[in-house]
Amino acid sequence: MSDLNQLKKEFDEVSDFLIALGDEKRQAIIITLLQANSCKGLRVIDLTDATELSRPAVSHHLKILKQVGLIELHSEGTKNYYSLSHKTTEIDKLKKLLNHVTEIMGKSVETK
Amino acid sequence: MSDLNQLKKEFDEVSDFLIALGDEKRQAIIITLLQANSCKGLRVIDLTDATELSRPAVSHHLKILKQVGLIELHSEGTKNYYSLSHKTTEIDKLKKLLNHVTEIMGKSVETK
DNA sequence: TTCAATGGTTTAAAATATTAAACGTTAGAG
DNA sequence: CTCTAACGTTTAATATTTTAAACCATTGAA
Numbered sequence: 001m002s003d004l005n006q007l008k009k010e011f012d013e014v015s016d017f018l019i020a021l022g023d024e025k026r027q028a029i030i031i032t033l034l035q036a037n038s039c040k041g042l043r044v045i046d047l048t049d050a051t052e053l054s055r056p057a058v059s060h061h062l063k064i065l066k067q068v069g070l071i072e073l074h075s076e077g078t079k080n081y082y083s084l085s086h087k088t089t090e091i092d093k094l095k096k097l098l099n100h101v102t103e104i105m106g107k108s109v110e111t112k
Numbered sequence: 113m114s115d116l117n118q119l120k121k122e123f124d125e126v127s128d129f130l131i132a133l134g135d136e137k138r139q140a141i142i143i144t145l146l147q148a149n150s151c152k153g154l155r156v157i158d159l160t161d162a163t164e165l166s167r168p169a170v171s172h173h174l175k176i177l178k179q180v181g182l183i184e185l186h187s188e189g190t191k192n193y194y195s196l197s198h199k200t201t202e203i204d205k206l207k208k209l210l211n212h213v214t215e216i217m218g219k220s221v222e223t224k
Numbered sequence: 225t226t227c228a229a230t231g232g233t234t235t236a237a238a239a240t241a242t243t244a245a246a247c248g249t250t251a252g253a254g
Numbered sequence: 255c256t257c258t259a260a261c262g263t264t265t266a267a268t269a270t271t272t273t274a275a276a277c278c279a280t281t282g283a284a
Contacts, residue, residue, distance in 0.1 A: 004147050011139045018134030025272085027123045034216050035116050044231060057273055059232060078230045078281045088214050098207055102200050104146050137242090156261060169243055171262060190251050190260045 007104070010097045017090045020068045025053060026061045033071065033084050041073065041083030119216070122209045129202045132180045137165060138173045145183065145196050153185065153195030 020026060032050040036042050042050075047058045062082055065071045072085045132138060144162040148154050154162075159170045174194055177183045184197045 004143060007146065008139075008143055011143065012136075015134055015136060015139070018130050022127055022130035022134055023272095024124075024127060027120075027127070030213075031116060031120055031123065034119065034213070037216075054274060055231075056233085056275085060272075063232090078279095080231065084217055086217065088217065091210050091214055095207060095210055098203050101142075101146070102203055104149075105196055105198065105200065135242095166244060167261075168245085168263085172242075175262090190249095192261065 003104070007097075007100060010093070010100060014090070014094045014097055017068045017070075017094060020064050020070065023061070025051065025057070026065060028053075029058070029061055029065065030070065030084070033082065039083070041081035043079055043081060047082070115216070119209075119212060122205070122212060126202070126206045126209055129180045129182075129206060132176050132182065135173070137163065137169070138177055141170070141173055141177065142182065142196070145194065151195070153193035155191055155193060159194070 021030075028051045029047055032047060033042060036046075044055055044058050044062070047053075047062070048055050051058065053061070062071065062073075066073065069085055069087065069090050071082050073080050073082045075081070133142075140163045141159055144159060145154060148158075156167055156170050156174070159165075159174070160167050163170065165173070174183065174185075178185065181197055181199065181202050183194050185192050185194045187193070
Protein backbone atom coordinates (compact mmCIF):
# COMPACT_ATOMS: atom_id res chain seq x y z
CA MET A 1 0.00 0.00 0.00
CA SER A 2 2.74 2.47 0.83
CA ASP A 3 4.17 0.87 -2.23
CA LEU A 4 1.50 2.66 -4.19
CA ASN A 5 1.89 5.98 -2.43
CA GLN A 6 5.53 5.74 -3.29
CA LEU A 7 4.64 5.05 -6.88
CA LYS A 8 2.26 7.98 -6.99
CA LYS A 9 5.04 10.21 -5.74
CA GLU A 10 7.44 8.83 -8.30
CA PHE A 11 4.98 9.48 -11.09
CA ASP A 12 4.45 12.98 -9.85
CA GLU A 13 8.15 13.66 -9.88
CA VAL A 14 8.68 12.62 -13.47
CA SER A 15 5.49 14.14 -14.89
CA ASP A 16 7.14 17.33 -16.08
CA PHE A 17 10.04 15.39 -17.47
CA LEU A 18 7.75 13.11 -19.46
CA ILE A 19 5.83 16.06 -20.82
CA ALA A 20 9.05 17.85 -21.72
CA LEU A 21 10.37 14.79 -23.49
CA GLY A 22 7.17 13.93 -25.30
CA ASP A 23 7.09 17.00 -27.49
CA GLU A 24 8.36 16.58 -31.00
CA LYS A 25 9.92 20.04 -31.22
CA ARG A 26 11.76 19.60 -27.98
CA GLN A 27 12.99 16.23 -29.18
CA ALA A 28 14.39 18.00 -32.23
CA ILE A 29 16.23 20.43 -29.96
CA ILE A 30 17.60 17.59 -27.85
CA ILE A 31 18.77 15.70 -30.90
CA THR A 32 20.42 18.81 -32.29
CA LEU A 33 22.22 19.32 -29.02
CA LEU A 34 23.31 15.68 -28.92
CA GLN A 35 24.48 15.97 -32.48
CA ALA A 36 26.58 19.05 -31.91
CA ASN A 37 28.53 17.59 -29.06
CA SER A 38 30.63 20.68 -28.78
CA CYS A 39 31.60 21.55 -25.25
CA LYS A 40 30.54 25.12 -25.74
CA GLY A 41 27.01 24.26 -26.64
CA LEU A 42 24.71 25.90 -29.14
CA ARG A 43 23.09 29.31 -29.15
CA VAL A 44 19.44 30.10 -29.69
CA ILE A 45 20.14 31.24 -33.24
CA ASP A 46 21.84 27.95 -34.08
CA LEU A 47 18.80 26.08 -32.82
CA THR A 48 16.29 28.18 -34.72
CA ASP A 49 18.21 27.33 -37.89
CA ALA A 50 18.39 23.62 -37.10
CA THR A 51 14.81 23.17 -35.94
CA GLU A 52 12.94 25.65 -38.15
CA LEU A 53 11.29 27.20 -35.13
CA SER A 54 11.06 30.90 -34.38
CA ARG A 55 13.41 32.35 -31.81
CA PRO A 56 10.74 32.88 -29.13
CA ALA A 57 9.55 29.31 -29.66
CA VAL A 58 13.04 27.94 -29.21
CA SER A 59 13.48 30.12 -26.18
CA HIS A 60 10.27 28.78 -24.71
CA HIS A 61 11.19 25.15 -25.25
CA LEU A 62 14.67 25.69 -23.89
CA LYS A 63 13.13 27.11 -20.77
CA ILE A 64 11.02 23.99 -20.33
CA LEU A 65 13.98 21.71 -20.95
CA LYS A 66 16.04 23.67 -18.48
CA GLN A 67 13.33 23.45 -15.84
CA VAL A 68 13.45 19.68 -15.91
CA GLY A 69 17.23 19.69 -15.76
CA LEU A 70 17.82 18.25 -19.19
CA ILE A 71 19.94 21.11 -20.43
CA GLU A 72 22.17 23.75 -18.96
CA LEU A 73 23.52 27.01 -20.21
CA HIS A 74 26.53 29.17 -19.70
CA SER A 75 26.65 32.77 -20.80
CA GLU A 76 29.46 34.71 -22.34
CA GLY A 77 28.49 38.33 -22.53
CA THR A 78 25.18 38.47 -24.33
CA LYS A 79 25.68 35.04 -25.81
CA ASN A 80 24.04 32.01 -24.24
CA TYR A 81 25.36 28.56 -24.95
CA TYR A 82 22.99 25.67 -24.33
CA SER A 83 24.10 22.10 -23.94
CA LEU A 84 22.73 18.88 -22.56
CA SER A 85 23.21 18.55 -18.87
CA HIS A 86 25.78 16.04 -17.75
CA LYS A 87 23.64 15.11 -14.82
CA THR A 88 21.25 12.27 -15.56
CA THR A 89 19.20 12.65 -12.41
CA GLU A 90 15.83 12.89 -14.13
CA ILE A 91 16.60 10.12 -16.56
CA ASP A 92 17.62 7.90 -13.67
CA LYS A 93 14.41 8.71 -11.82
CA LEU A 94 12.37 7.75 -14.83
CA LYS A 95 14.29 4.51 -15.31
CA LYS A 96 13.68 3.65 -11.69
CA LEU A 97 9.97 4.30 -12.04
CA LEU A 98 9.74 2.14 -15.15
CA ASN A 99 11.45 -0.69 -13.31
CA HIS A 100 9.14 -0.20 -10.39
CA VAL A 101 6.07 -0.40 -12.63
CA THR A 102 7.15 -3.50 -14.52
CA GLU A 103 7.97 -5.10 -11.19
CA ILE A 104 4.47 -4.51 -9.87
CA MET A 105 2.97 -5.58 -13.18
CA GLY A 106 4.89 -8.80 -12.89
CA LYS A 107 3.74 -9.37 -9.35
CA SER A 108 0.07 -8.91 -10.19
CA VAL A 109 0.27 -11.76 -12.67
CA GLU A 110 1.04 -14.27 -9.96
CA THR A 111 -1.33 -12.82 -7.38
CA LYS A 112 -4.25 -14.66 -8.96
CA MET B 113 25.49 9.94 -37.88
CA SER B 114 23.13 7.05 -38.56
CA ASP B 115 23.38 6.88 -34.80
CA LEU B 116 21.36 10.05 -34.70
CA ASN B 117 18.85 9.00 -37.30
CA GLN B 118 18.33 5.92 -35.23
CA LEU B 119 17.82 8.09 -32.16
CA LYS B 120 15.36 10.28 -33.99
CA LYS B 121 13.39 7.22 -34.92
CA GLU B 122 13.48 5.92 -31.38
CA PHE B 123 12.20 9.23 -30.06
CA ASP B 124 9.44 9.21 -32.59
CA GLU B 125 8.36 5.76 -31.55
CA VAL B 126 8.01 6.61 -27.88
CA SER B 127 6.48 10.08 -28.31
CA ASP B 128 2.91 8.92 -27.89
CA PHE B 129 3.88 6.76 -24.97
CA LEU B 130 5.60 9.66 -23.23
CA ILE B 131 2.60 11.92 -23.79
CA ALA B 132 0.24 9.22 -22.56
CA LEU B 133 2.31 8.68 -19.45
CA GLY B 134 2.87 12.34 -18.67
CA ASP B 135 -0.74 13.17 -17.95
CA GLU B 136 -1.75 13.29 -14.33
CA LYS B 137 -5.22 11.86 -14.88
CA ARG B 138 -3.90 8.95 -16.86
CA GLN B 139 -1.33 8.32 -14.15
CA ALA B 140 -4.21 8.10 -11.69
CA ILE B 141 -5.88 5.51 -13.88
CA ILE B 142 -2.68 3.51 -14.18
CA ILE B 143 -2.12 3.58 -10.46
CA THR B 144 -5.69 2.51 -9.82
CA LEU B 145 -5.24 -0.40 -12.19
CA LEU B 146 -1.95 -1.37 -10.56
CA GLN B 147 -3.59 -1.15 -7.20
CA ALA B 148 -6.51 -3.39 -8.07
CA ASN B 149 -4.39 -6.24 -9.29
CA SER B 150 -7.42 -8.37 -9.91
CA CYS B 151 -7.14 -10.59 -12.92
CA LYS B 152 -10.49 -9.46 -14.20
CA GLY B 153 -9.56 -5.83 -14.37
CA LEU B 154 -11.69 -2.79 -13.61
CA ARG B 155 -14.66 -1.36 -15.42
CA VAL B 156 -15.14 2.22 -16.54
CA ILE B 157 -17.52 2.87 -13.67
CA ASP B 158 -14.96 1.69 -11.12
CA LEU B 159 -12.42 4.06 -12.60
CA THR B 160 -14.74 7.07 -12.62
CA ASP B 161 -15.28 6.49 -8.91
CA ALA B 162 -11.59 6.11 -8.18
CA THR B 163 -10.36 9.01 -10.27
CA GLU B 164 -13.21 11.50 -9.94
CA LEU B 165 -13.41 11.89 -13.69
CA SER B 166 -16.55 11.75 -15.77
CA ARG B 167 -17.29 8.57 -17.68
CA PRO B 168 -16.53 10.02 -21.12
CA ALA B 169 -13.28 11.44 -19.79
CA VAL B 170 -12.24 8.05 -18.42
CA SER B 171 -13.26 6.47 -21.68
CA HIS B 172 -11.15 8.95 -23.57
CA HIS B 173 -8.05 8.38 -21.45
CA LEU B 174 -8.48 4.63 -21.59
CA LYS B 175 -8.52 4.87 -25.35
CA ILE B 176 -5.22 6.73 -25.32
CA LEU B 177 -3.68 4.26 -22.90
CA LYS B 178 -4.87 1.39 -25.03
CA GLN B 179 -3.44 2.94 -28.18
CA VAL B 180 0.03 2.93 -26.69
CA GLY B 181 -0.36 -0.64 -25.51
CA LEU B 182 -0.29 0.10 -21.80
CA ILE B 183 -3.64 -1.47 -21.05
CA GLU B 184 -5.84 -4.14 -22.49
CA LEU B 185 -9.46 -5.01 -22.11
CA HIS B 186 -11.65 -8.04 -22.31
CA SER B 187 -15.39 -7.81 -22.62
CA GLU B 188 -18.07 -9.92 -21.03
CA GLY B 189 -21.38 -9.03 -22.56
CA THR B 190 -21.74 -5.29 -22.22
CA LYS B 191 -19.13 -5.13 -19.48
CA ASN B 192 -15.58 -4.10 -20.31
CA TYR B 193 -12.78 -4.99 -17.96
CA TYR B 194 -9.59 -2.96 -18.28
CA SER B 195 -6.26 -4.07 -16.91
CA LEU B 196 -2.62 -3.23 -17.40
CA SER B 197 -1.10 -5.03 -20.31
CA HIS B 198 1.29 -7.81 -19.48
CA LYS B 199 3.44 -6.86 -22.39
CA THR B 200 6.10 -4.31 -21.56
CA THR B 201 7.08 -3.58 -25.14
CA GLU B 202 6.66 0.17 -24.92
CA ILE B 203 8.32 0.41 -21.55
CA ASP B 204 11.25 -1.55 -22.86
CA LYS B 205 11.53 0.74 -25.87
CA LEU B 206 11.63 3.76 -23.63
CA LYS B 207 14.23 2.20 -21.37
CA LYS B 208 16.36 1.46 -24.38
CA LEU B 209 16.07 5.04 -25.61
CA LEU B 210 17.04 6.41 -22.22
CA ASN B 211 20.11 4.19 -22.17
CA HIS B 212 20.94 5.28 -25.68
CA VAL B 213 20.72 8.94 -24.71
CA THR B 214 22.82 8.68 -21.59
CA GLU B 215 25.36 6.75 -23.59
CA ILE B 216 25.69 9.50 -26.17
CA MET B 217 25.72 12.12 -23.44
CA GLY B 218 28.58 10.28 -21.81
CA LYS B 219 30.48 10.07 -25.07
CA SER B 220 30.21 13.79 -25.73
CA VAL B 221 31.94 14.50 -22.44
CA GLU B 222 35.12 12.83 -23.57
CA THR B 223 34.97 14.10 -27.15
CA LYS B 224 36.76 17.29 -26.15
C1' DT C 225 27.27 57.59 -24.98
C1' DT C 226 25.24 55.70 -28.93
C1' DC C 227 24.43 51.78 -31.77
C1' DA C 228 24.04 46.98 -33.08
C1' DA C 229 23.78 42.21 -31.59
C1' DT C 230 21.83 38.75 -28.61
C1' DG C 231 18.24 36.85 -26.49
C1' DG C 232 14.64 36.78 -22.69
C1' DT C 233 9.63 38.27 -21.75
C1' DT C 234 4.96 39.71 -22.35
C1' DT C 235 0.70 39.63 -24.73
C1' DA C 236 -2.34 38.09 -27.87
C1' DA C 237 -3.56 34.71 -31.36
C1' DA C 238 -3.71 29.97 -33.07
C1' DA C 239 -3.56 25.18 -32.41
C1' DT C 240 -4.36 21.22 -29.54
C1' DA C 241 -6.14 18.61 -25.75
C1' DT C 242 -9.59 17.79 -22.41
C1' DT C 243 -14.12 17.57 -20.80
C1' DA C 244 -19.33 17.25 -20.70
C1' DA C 245 -23.78 16.59 -22.79
C1' DA C 246 -26.37 14.22 -25.77
C1' DC C 247 -26.80 10.32 -28.57
C1' DG C 248 -26.17 5.54 -30.40
C1' DT C 249 -25.22 0.66 -29.73
C1' DT C 250 -25.20 -3.82 -27.74
C1' DA C 251 -26.35 -7.47 -24.40
C1' DG C 252 -29.20 -9.46 -21.29
C1' DA C 253 -33.46 -9.52 -18.23
C1' DG C 254 -38.26 -9.89 -18.05
C1' DC D 255 -40.34 -7.02 -27.97
C1' DT D 256 -39.33 -3.59 -24.48
C1' DC D 257 -36.59 -1.85 -20.95
C1' DT D 258 -32.34 -1.09 -18.60
C1' DA D 259 -27.45 -1.22 -17.81
C1' DA D 260 -22.94 -0.52 -19.64
C1' DC D 261 -20.15 1.96 -22.43
C1' DG D 262 -18.29 3.98 -26.74
C1' DT D 263 -18.68 8.17 -29.89
C1' DT D 264 -19.67 12.63 -31.67
C1' DT D 265 -20.04 17.41 -31.11
C1' DA D 266 -19.44 21.50 -28.89
C1' DA D 267 -17.40 24.08 -25.19
C1' DT D 268 -13.44 24.95 -22.26
C1' DA D 269 -8.73 24.89 -20.94
C1' DT D 270 -4.10 24.50 -21.92
C1' DT D 271 -0.04 24.81 -25.00
C1' DT D 272 2.38 26.69 -28.50
C1' DT D 273 3.61 30.28 -31.43
C1' DA D 274 4.54 35.03 -33.28
C1' DA D 275 4.93 39.97 -32.87
C1' DA D 276 6.40 43.52 -30.38
C1' DC D 277 8.99 45.05 -26.67
C1' DC D 278 12.71 45.36 -23.18
C1' DA D 279 17.35 44.58 -21.11
C1' DT D 280 22.20 43.72 -21.41
C1' DT D 281 26.76 43.53 -23.47
C1' DG D 282 30.31 45.15 -26.13
C1' DA D 283 32.07 47.93 -29.95
C1' DA D 284 32.97 52.44 -31.92
